[in-house]
Amino acid sequence: MSTAERTAVTATRTRGLRRILRPRARLWLGTLAAALILFVVAPAALSGYQFGLLAQFLCYAMVAVGIGLAWGQGGMLTLGQGLFFGIGGYAMAMHLQLDDAGPGGVPAFMSLYGSGTVPAWWEPFRDPWITIGTIILLPAALAALLGYAIFARRVRGAYFAILSQALVAAFAILLIGQQASTGGSTGLSNFRGFFGYSLADPLNQRLLFFLAAGTLIGMVLLVRLLMRSRYGELLVATRDQEMRVRFLGYNPALVKTVAFVVSSVFAAVGGALFVPIAGIISPSDVAVVPSIMFVAGVAIGGRATLLGPVLGSLALSWVGAQLQDNYPSVWSYFQGALFVLVLGFLPQGFATLGGVLRRRKGDSR
Amino acid sequence: MTTTRPLALEVTGLRVEFDGFVAVRDVDLTVPAGELRFLIGPNGAGKTTVIDALTGLVRGTGTARFDGHELLGRPVHRLVRAGIGRTFQTASVFEGHTVLQNLDIAAGLHRRPTTLLRRRRGVPEEVLRALDTVGLDDLADRPAGELAHGQKQWLEIGMLLVQDARLLLLDEPVAGMSGEERAATGELLRRISRDRTVVVVEHDMEFLRNYADTVTVMHRGSILAEGGVDEVQSDPRVIEVYLGAPLDAPTATATARATGRETR
Ligand SMILES: Nc1ncnc2c1ncn2[C@@H]1O[C@H](COP(=O)(O)OP(=O)(O)OP(=O)(O)O)[C@@H](O)[C@H]1O
Ligand SMILES: [Mg+2]
Numbered sequence: 083m084s085t086a087e088r089t090a091v092t093a094t095r096t097r098g099l100r101r102i103l104r105p106r107a108r109l110w111l112g113t114l115a116a117a118l119i120l121f122v123v124a125p126a127a128l129s130g131y132q133f134g135l136l137a138q139f140l141c142y143a144m145v146a147v148g149i150g151l152a153w154g155q156g157g158m159l160t161l162g163q164g165l166f167f168g169i170g171g172y173a174m175a176m177h178l179q180l181d182d183a184g185p186g187g188v189p190a191f192m193s194l195y196g197s198g199t200v201p202a203w204w205e206p207f208r209d210p211w212i213t214i215g216t217i218i219l220l221p222a223a224l225a226a227l228l229g230y231a232i233f234a235r236r237v238r239g240a241y242f243a244i245l246s247q248a249l250v251a252a253f254a255i256l257l258i259g260q261q262a263s264t265g266g267s268t269g270l271s272n273f274r275g276f277f278g279y280s281l282a283d284p285l286n287q288r289l290l291f292f293l294a295a296g297t298l299i300g301m302v303l304l305v306r307l308l309m310r311s312r313y314g315e316l317l318v319a320t321r322d323q324e325m326r327v328r329f330l331g332y333n334p335a336l337v338k339t340v341a342f343v344v345s346s347v348f349a350a351v352g353g354a355l356f357v358p359i360a361g362i363i364s365p366s367d368v369a370v371v372p373s374i375m376f377v378a379g380v381a382i383g384g385r386a387t388l389l390g391p392v393l394g395s396l397a398l399s400w401v402g403a404q405l406q407d408n409y410p411s412v413w414s415y416f417q418g419a420l421f422v423l424v425l426g427f428l429p430q431g432f433a434t435l436g437g438v439l440r441r442r443k444g445d446s447r
Numbered sequence: 448m449t450t451t452r453p454l455a456l457e458v459t460g461l462r463v464e465f466d467g468f469v470a471v472r473d474v475d476l477t478v479p480a481g482e483l484r485f486l487i488g489p490n491g492a493g494k495t496t497v498i499d500a501l502t503g504l505v506r507g508t509g510t511a512r513f514d515g516h517e518l519l520g521r522p523v524h525r526l527v528r529a530g531i532g533r534t535f536q537t538a539s540v541f542e543g544h545t546v547l548q549n550l551d552i553a554a555g556l557h558r559r560p561t562t563l564l565r566r567r568r569g570v571p572e573e574v575l576r577a578l579d580t581v582g583l584d585d586l587a588d589r590p591a592g593e594l595a596h597g598q599k600q601w602l603e604i605g606m607l608l609v610q611d612a613r614l615l616l617l618d619e620p621v622a623g624m625s626g627e628e629r630a631a632t633g634e635l636l637r638r639i640s641r642d643r644t645v646v647v648v649e650h651d652m653e654f655l656r657n658y659a660d661t662v663t664v665m666h667r668g669s670i671l672a673e674g675g676v677d678e679v680q681s682d683p684r685v686i687e688v689y690l691g692a693p694l695d696a697p698t699a700t701a702t703a704r705a706t707g708r709e710t711r
Contacts, residue, residue: 308564310566311563311564311565311566312551312552312555312562312563312564312565312566312567313563313564315544315548315551315552315567316552316555316563318541318543318544319541319544319552322541322542322543323539323540323541325539326539326540326541327552328523328524328527329502329523329527329532329533330527330552330553330555330556330606330610331524331527331528331555331556331610332524332555332556333524
């Protein structure tokens with residue numbers, strides 16, 4: 083072994099040691115910092131309006147965390163997470179509407195647009211537990227079926243992206259077409275309560291924010307767990323060399339489906355929490371454009387890293403809201419420019435900036 | 448892992464067609480247990496296609512039995528679970544993962560799915576043994592992408608060992624290797640073929656002479672000759688397909704081709 087080689091091996095060893103010591107500390111510090119920011123700093127520093135906005139962004143970030151897993155780790159570029167966000171959101175919205183209407187009551191919009199009777203498929207959503215079960219299980223089952231069928235046919239890359247986008251487009255069209263039962267293009271809104279708590283009460287709004295913040299942190303921690311598990315290693319291996327994984331006796335379609343299911347459930351939970359926070363869910367919240375926006379945040383932040391998707395999504399939402407308020411006409415151009423710039427210079431997103439700079443420095447030395 | 452009786456591979460009437468083009472026809476091939484069999488033949492003879500058919504990558508007709516299992520027409524991951532393992536002409540390890548992670552993923556086949564959710568703690572026994580067998584102990588923590596070409600091939604063979612393949616189909620494992628690496632690989636193949644059935648596609652005559660038990664020659668999709676290295680080398684039909692030249696001559700081109708592919 084040459085000296086250079088030996089140094090390299092030693093370097094790997096020390097890096098190995100650091101890998102054992104540091105993650106633990108980083109985990110605790112990171113979680114603590116996130117909790118501090120979200121549970122202490124944000125409520126104190128932000129105005130009521132900003133606080134409400136951030137709560138919405140936390141819900142979008144949940145979708146982003148899931149996309150980070152499916153796309154960043156698993157290589158599945160899903161442009162259709164609005165489908166799952168929408169299922170979660172609409173399930174929650176239906177429950178809130180029925181809850182507001184009281185036992186046996188009819189949501190107001192139904193009398194306005196429809197026959198004035200509650201459709202049979204709405205009835206189960208009167209029950210809070212059935213609603214919560216649906217928010218989690220329906221997207222999981224749908225993602226499992228769709229995912230396995232798609233991945234087993236070895237649909238990958240751009241084909242998968244297009245397929246997922248077509249699905250969400252169809253979903254939005256379906257929602258718009260069923261005005262009597264889904265509120266059509268205006269969607270469902272004007273919710274008064276959330277599982278018995280008044281949504282008008284600022285304290286409850288704060289609690290909702292905390293619920294979203296806690297859920298988001300939990301999701302990031304779960305993804306971290308998955309990334310560091312053997313499954314995480316296998317998922318990345320499947321992303322990089324699907325054929326080889328198959329020749330090791332695994333079924334790559336199954337490996338990918340698991341990540342897709344987790345990511346879809348995250349999106350659905352994000353949608354469900356979005357509804358009481360934003361006070362509305364409509365086809366424009368779940369259609370093609372928001373589905374692409376979810377992915378844009380992940381791409382800008384850094385899809386293959388743990389924190390890239392969540393931070394990228396939050397940052398993009400925040401900047402977007404500022405610009406949209408102040409310069410509504412240029413916002414979409416800015417967004418496109420940002421996307422092109424970041425991905426042109428940092429194809430793996432902002433999270434890789436440090437590494438890229440370090441390599442630059444190393445090269446110039 | 449190494450105590451079970453090795454098993455024979457029996458192929459009869461194997462045929463593979465691509466849109467009307469018959470790439471492999473009437474191939475009968477019996478590889479007794481514990482043998483190191485070499486499969487040679489000019490470019491496009493169908494060697495890779497035979498391996499592809501036996502490992503479920505392309506559809507073949509006929510029969511191919513190993514350990515009482517019919518191999519043809521079964522999905523890849525089932526075949527792997529039945530003990531069939533292969534490597535590819537171009538090394539295909541997981542470049543972003545360390546050597547250890549590569550082997551650990553290969554070992555996952557024999558673990559319960561629930562173990563996937565846990566972190567890897569320590570190094571599994573069979574991974575340690577494979578690291579030792581293929582001589583990559585010192586590089587265990589190195590990303591596989593940083594390995595030299597020869598080391599990648601050894602890692603691939605190591606992965607077949609941890610997945611406990613009983614039939615190993617290796618597609619040009621020593622192509623592009625240095626003389627030293629070739630010798631090391633030859634010894635490695637010798638060692639692992641003792642209790643497994645191993646089929647190696649290779650062109651290099653020197654290498655064949657040193658390590659082959661038996662050689663099967665393919666030409667235009669069928670089997671042309673079979674026997675010991677000397678026997679095959681003096682077979683007039685074999686000499687003819689190698690352009691009338693003695694067998695050592697095309698070896699040079701074959702090696703050059705393989706090297707070219709590797710450095711591409
Ligand atoms: N997927 C495919 N579709 C169409 N034809 C194919 C396909 N794969 C291989 N062939 C053809 O089948 C024949 C046999 O190819 P094969 O790769 O098995 O040859 P080989 O003996 O491995 O050659 P080499 O020494 O160059 O690796 C060739 O004529 C090749 O062009
Ligand atoms: Mg070949």
